[in-house]
Amino acid sequence: xxxxxxxxxxxxxxxxxxxxxxxxxxxxxxxxxxxxxxxxxxxxxxxxxxxxxxxxxxxxxxxxxxxxxxxxxxxxxxxxxxxxxxxxxxxxxxxxxxxxxxxxxxxxxxxxxxxxxxxxxxxxxxxxxxxxxxxxxxxxxxxxxxxxxxxxxxxxxxxxxxxxxxxxxxxxxxxxxxxxxxxxxxxxxxxxxxxxxxxxxxxxxxxxxxxxxxxxxxxxxxxxxxxxxxxxxx
Amino acid sequence: xxxxxxxxxxxxxxxxxxxxxxxxxxxxxxxxxxxxxxxxxxxxxxxxxxxxxxxxxxxxxxxxxxxxxxxxxxxxxxxxxxxxxxxxxxxxxxxxxxxxxxxxxxxxxxxxxxxxxxxxxxxxxxxxxxxxxxxxxxxxxxxxxxxxxxxxxxxxxxxxxxxxxxxxxxxxxxxxxxxxxxxxxxxxxxxxxxxxxxxxxxxxxxxxxxxxxxxxxxxxxxxxxxxxxxxxxx
Numbered sequence: 001x002x003x004x005x006x007x008x009x010x011x012x013x014x015x016x017x018x019x020x021x022x023x024x025x026x027x028x029x030x031x032x033x034x035x036x037x038x039x040x041x042x043x044x045x046x047x048x049x050x051x052x053x054x055x056x057x058x059x060x061x062x063x064x065x066x067x068x069x070x071x072x073x074x075x076x077x078x079x080x081x082x083x084x085x086x087x088x089x090x091x092x093x094x095x096x097x098x099x100x101x102x103x104x105x106x107x108x109x110x111x112x113x114x115x116x117x118x119x120x121x122x123x124x125x126x127x128x129x130x131x132x133x134x135x136x137x138x139x140x141x142x143x144x145x146x147x148x149x150x151x152x153x154x155x156x157x158x159x160x161x162x163x164x165x166x167x168x169x170x171x172x173x174x175x176x177x178x179x180x181x182x183x184x185x186x187x188x189x190x191x192x193x194x195x196x197x198x199x200x201x202x203x204x205x206x207x208x209x210x211x212x213x214x215x216x217x218x219x220x221x222x223x224x225x226x227x228x229x230x231x232x233x234x
Numbered sequence: 235x236x237x238x239x240x241x242x243x244x245x246x247x248x249x250x251x252x253x254x255x256x257x258x259x260x261x262x263x264x265x266x267x268x269x270x271x272x273x274x275x276x277x278x279x280x281x282x283x284x285x286x287x288x289x290x291x292x293x294x295x296x297x298x299x300x301x302x303x304x305x306x307x308x309x310x311x312x313x314x315x316x317x318x319x320x321x322x323x324x325x326x327x328x329x330x331x332x333x334x335x336x337x338x339x340x341x342x343x344x345x346x347x348x349x350x351x352x353x354x355x356x357x358x359x360x361x362x363x364x365x366x367x368x369x370x371x372x373x374x375x376x377x378x379x380x381x382x383x384x385x386x387x388x389x390x391x392x393x394x395x396x397x398x399x400x401x402x403x404x405x406x407x408x409x410x411x412x413x414x415x416x417x418x419x420x421x422x423x424x425x426x427x428x429x430x431x432x433x434x435x436x437x438x439x440x441x442x443x444x445x446x447x448x449x450x451x452x453x454x455x456x457x458x459x460x461x462x463x464x465x466x467x468x
Contacts, residue, residue: 025399032397056407058398084400160414163266164292165259166318169410173290176407177414180394 005228007201013222014208014215026207029087030200032061036193037131037182038112039175040066040138042100042150049142051085052172058084060179063195063203066091066107066136068099086210089203100149112136116146116154117178119168123157126181132191137178139171239462241435247456248442248449260441263321264434266295270427271365271416272346273409274300274372276334276384283376285319286406292318294413297429297437300325300341300370302333320444323437334383346370350380350388351412353402357391360415366425371412373405 015023039057044050050067057065065088091106093099104114113133117140129135138154140146146154160169160177169177186193195203209215223229249257273291278284284301291299299322325340327333338348347367351374363369372388374380380388394403394411403411420427429437443449457463 029398052404052407055400055404058400059396059403061397084398087399162293163295164263164318165321166289166292169293170286170289170406172404173286173407173410176403176411180411180414 005223005226007198007205010219010222011201011205011208013218014205014212017212017215017218018208022211026204029061030195030203033063033195033200033203034061034183034186034193035063035195035199036134036186036191037062037179038064038066038107038134038136039179040068040103040107040114040136042068042138042140042147044139044171045142049171053139053175054088054090055084056172056176056179057088060176060183062088062179062183064089064091066093066103068093068103087207100147100153104150104153107136110134113156114138114150114154116140116150116157117174118145118157118159119162119174120157120159121162123159125161126158126178127161129156129158129182131182131186132189135182137175137182139175142171239457239460241432241439244453244456245435245439245442247452248439248446251446251449251452252442256445260438263295264429264437267297267429267434267437268295268417268420268427269297269429269433270368270420270425271296271413272298272300272341272368272370273413274302274337274341274348274370276302276372276374276381278303278373278405279376283405287373287409288322288324289318290406290410290413291322294410294417296322296413296417298323298325300327300337302327302337321441334381334387338384338387341370344368347390348372348384348388350374350384350391351408352379352391352393353396353408354391354393355396357393359395360392360412361395363390363392363416365416365420366423369416371409371416373409376405 018026039053039062041050041053044067054065057063067090069092091103093103107114111134113135115129115135116138137158138146138150140150158178160174160181162169168174209219212218252260273287273296275284275287288299291297301324303326325337327337341348345368348370349363350372371392372380372384374384392412394408394415396403402408443453446452
């Protein structure tokens with residue numbers, strides 16, 4: 001933002017239109033959000049799976065999801081995602097060459113350790129995975145798994161332990177099992193896994209804009225009254 | 235079986251056609267199988283979900299699955315189930331009135347405590363669920379949840395804790411999360427959660443029959459040589 005208006009002031013402006021119940025829900029959700037763990041979906045085929053993973057990220061408090069789509073069209077299935085895409089930050093890398101390269105560079109610049117997921121029992125079991133550093137869990141396509149590039153780039157591979165004949169879980173199930181276990185463990189660790197106050201404010205403002213009817217008009221008026229141009233929702 | 239042939243003898247007969255690797259896999263799987271926990275799917279709509287739950291049961295060692303289908307057609311999706319239906323015991327209650335009644339009576343006669351699953355946070359959290367007794371986890375339809383009958387019959391309701399805006403997981407994800415947590419906890423408890431030797435033998439014989447090519451011919455010959463009628467695979 002180029003103006004002198006702070007995010008806190010904008011939150012204050014919309015706050016009056018948000019019910020106390022919704023404010024409480026938002027504060028509770030924000031207190032459980034993390035960017036310590038993140039999920040990368042590399043070129044999945046089935047929109048059903050992508051949508052289910054978005055929903056799972058929301059449920060477990062994983063704020064960011066990275067989606068690369070080099071080959072496949074990408075559409076969210078509203079019945080599966082159940083609105084979760086409104087609350088999870090989707091970082092999309094679509095229809096360009098080397099989507100995974102661009103995506104992985106961004107993750108590394110943000111300090112993430114890249115960990116590939118696999119059904120292969122020779123990899124690290126999720127119970128043993130070191131998550132003391134920021135960790136990005138990379139999921140490959142339903143059939144082929146990770147791309148060759150991703151396989152070279154990840155520092156480690158992790159699997160969910162299985163005790164039957166079937167040698168893999170469905171991707172959306174696998175993501176949920178990993179996040180349930182890793183988020184549970186993360187919360188017992190002596191680590192700052194939560195969002196910073198600034199990150200929380202940014203999300204709160206974003207979510208308020210989604211919740212408050214015609215928030216764009218309130219914001220426009222606010223900026224006009226101060227003789228400022230409206231930097232949001234252009 | 236009305237003959238004097240024991241299951242052990244029949245296993246012995248087919249044993250020579252099973253590779254050492256497959257024997258080891260089967261023994262490992264049997265050692266992790268349980269009937270202490272079981273899953274009931276009440277009239278699900280989507281074959282996709284049923285198939286995913288079958289696969290999850292196999293992966294976590296839950297041997298029995300109860301499926302009631304009063305209203306909906308039921309078909310396994312081979313791409314989703316990935317062969318798991320061969321290794322999990324499917325108890326189907328189909329196309330009759332009161333399928334849930336018949337199913338629940340059978341479960342109670344086997345000593346199961348019925349526990350309904352729900353996204354409702356007012357129910358017991360899975361971490362707090364008492365699983366010291368044999369427990370059947372009942373999942374209702376994707377839209378309406380448990381039937382009224384099931385809601386009356388279950389002793390308790392359980393949910394998977396969630397920390398986001400989305401108020402429920404997809405059913406196949408929810409089943410996987412519950413089983414991962416409860417099976418993990420069960421294995422730390424001082425309980426005989428495994429199968430009995432007789433149960434293991436019965437399953438081993440059943441699985442050997444699936445694995446060994448033309449096992450029916452071997453068995454037929456075996457019985458004929460002993461002047462016995464063939465009681466299996468009629």
